[in-house]
Amino acid sequence: MTLIVPKISVRDVHKAFGSNVVLDGSTLDVAKGESLVIIGGSGTGKSVLLKCVLGLLRPDSGKIEVDGQNVIGLNGADKMAYMGRIGMLFQGAALFDSLKVWENVAFGLMQGKGTPKKLAREIALEKLNDVGLAPRVADLMPAELSGGMQKRVGLARAVAGDPEIIFFDEPTTGLDPIMADVINDLIVECTREKGITTMTITHDMASAKKIATSVAMIYEGKIIWRGDAGEIYDSGNAYVDQFVHGRAQGPISFGQGQAQHEVQKA
Numbered sequence: 001m002t003l004i005v006p007k008i009s010v011r012d013v014h015k016a017f018g019s020n021v022v023l024d025g026s027t028l029d030v031a032k033g034e035s036l037v038i039i040g041g042s043g044t045g046k047s048v049l050l051k052c053v054l055g056l057l058r059p060d061s062g063k064i065e066v067d068g069q070n071v072i073g074l075n076g077a078d079k080m081a082y083m084g085r086i087g088m089l090f091q092g093a094a095l096f097d098s099l100k101v102w103e104n105v106a107f108g109l110m111q112g113k114g115t116p117k118k119l120a121r122e123i124a125l126e127k128l129n130d131v132g133l134a135p136r137v138a139d140l141m142p143a144e145l146s147g148g149m150q151k152r153v154g155l156a157r158a159v160a161g162d163p164e165i166i167f168f169d170e171p172t173t174g175l176d177p178i179m180a181d182v183i184n185d186l187i188v189e190c191t192r193e194k195g196i197t198t199m200t201i202t203h204d205m206a207s208a209k210k211i212a213t214s215v216a217m218i219y220e221g222k223i224i225w226r227g228d229a230g231e232i233y234d235s236g237n238a239y240v241d242q243f244v245h246g247r248a249q250g251p252i253s254f255g256q257g258q259a260q261h262e263v264q265k266a
Contacts, residue, residue: 004031005067005068006029006030006031006032006065007030007031007032007033007034007066007067007164007165007197008029008030008053008064008065008066008165008197008199009029009030009063009064009065009066009068010026010027010028010029010049010052010053010062010063010064011027011062011063011064011065012025012026012027012061012062012063013025013026013027013049013052013059013061013062013063013064014026014059014060014061014062014221015045015048015052015057015059015060015221016060021221022045022048022221023045023048023049023052023059023062023221024045024220024221024222025062025221025222026045026049026062026218026221026222026223027223028216028223028226030197030199031197032195032197033192033195033196033197034197034198034213034214035188035191035192035197035198035200035211035212035213035214036198036199036200036212036213036214036215036216037200037201037202037207037208037211037212037214037215037216037229038050038199038200038201038202038215038216038217038218039201039202039203039205039208039215039216039217039218039240039243039244040201040217040218040219040243041203041219041243041252042203044218044219044220044221045218045220045221046201046218047169047201049201049218050167050169050199050201052064052072053071053167053199054086054088054167055071055072055074055079055082055083058072058073059072066082066085066165080112083112084108084112084113084161085163085164085165086163086164086165086166086167087157087158087159087160087161087163087165087166087167087196088158088166088167088168088169089151089154089155089157089158089166089167089168089169089171090154090169091169091170091171091173092173092174093142093147093150093151093153093154094154095142095150095153095154095157096142097141097142097143099141099142100138100139100140100141101124101128101133101137101138101139101140101141101142101145101153102121102124102125102128102138102139103124104142104153104157105123105124105127105128105153105156105157105160106120106121106123106124106160107157108157108160108161109123109124109160109161112161113161121138123160124138124156124160125138127156127157127159127160128152128153128156130156130159130189130190131152131153131155131156131186131190132152132182132186133149133152133153133156137149137153147174147175147179148175148176148179148182148183151171151172151175151179151183152183152186155171155183155186155187155190159190159191159194159196162194163196164196164197165196165197165198165199166191166196166197166198166199167198167199167200168187168198168199168200168201168202168211169200169201170201170202170203170204171183171184171187171200171202171207172184172202172204172207173203173204177206180204180206180207181206181210183207184206184207184210184211185210187200187211188210188211198211200212205232205244208229208232209229209232212229212232213228213229214226214227214228214229215227215228215229215231215232217237217239217240217243219239219252224237224239224240225237225239225240232244233245238250238251239251239252
């Protein structure tokens with residue numbers, strides 16, 4: 001029998017900042033082509049877990065592998081090679097204010113892969129078209145765009161290098177419900193058709209339901225539930241049930257999670 005190696009494998013990952021334990025043995029697998037959405041309250045470890053897999057933070061202990069290869073502590077050419085395989089859509093789009101839209105989209109191509117400027121612009125225009133933005137937008141500055149347009153540019157940048165994996169950090173935060181749905185549709189269109197593996201963190205249950213093939217919930221630094229997206233509202237888990245229905249009463253203590261969140265922000 002052939003063993004199927006997960007695209008992303010996280011095993012017993014721990015991460016603390018001083019006495020504040022944020023990840024406390026997080027474990028999960030993401031299959032190739034899967035769209036995993038991680039839900040959980042503020043301060044439960046979602047962002048820290050994502051940053052550990054990205055390589056922006058180094059876990060205190062545990063194992064993180066991509067295609068069976070360790071990615072913790074990569075440096076130099078190995079780190080560059082790994083980063084070249086992934087894309088990222090940041091919560092606030094994180095566009096460079098001093099660069100034109102097309103230069104933002106093509107930034108990784110030119111700086112990371114040495115793509116010639118003319119070809120990089122052509123690719124940028126193609127990716128902008130993929131997310132529904134007209135060619136005239138390419139030469140605008142980020143400040144001239146609405147929040148929804150900035151998110152689209154961020155998505156175009158995330159897919160510009162044809163990555164194997166894309167990470168999404170609260171992709172619909174700050175958007176009205178209609179634009180949030182547009183972004184969700186674009187994420188599905190830009191990733192599933194290409195078989196890209198995605199890991200998303202979000203509080204937005206409408207977004208989670210639309211873009212996920214599977215959902216995991218993190219609480220107090222551990223993955224406490226994992227299931228298909230269609231099971232999220234009938235999980236049989238009291239923590240998940242409280243979170244997805246937005247109930248104040250239940251096993252989740254708001255005060256504790258909020259206190260941890262404030263420590264992380266400090």
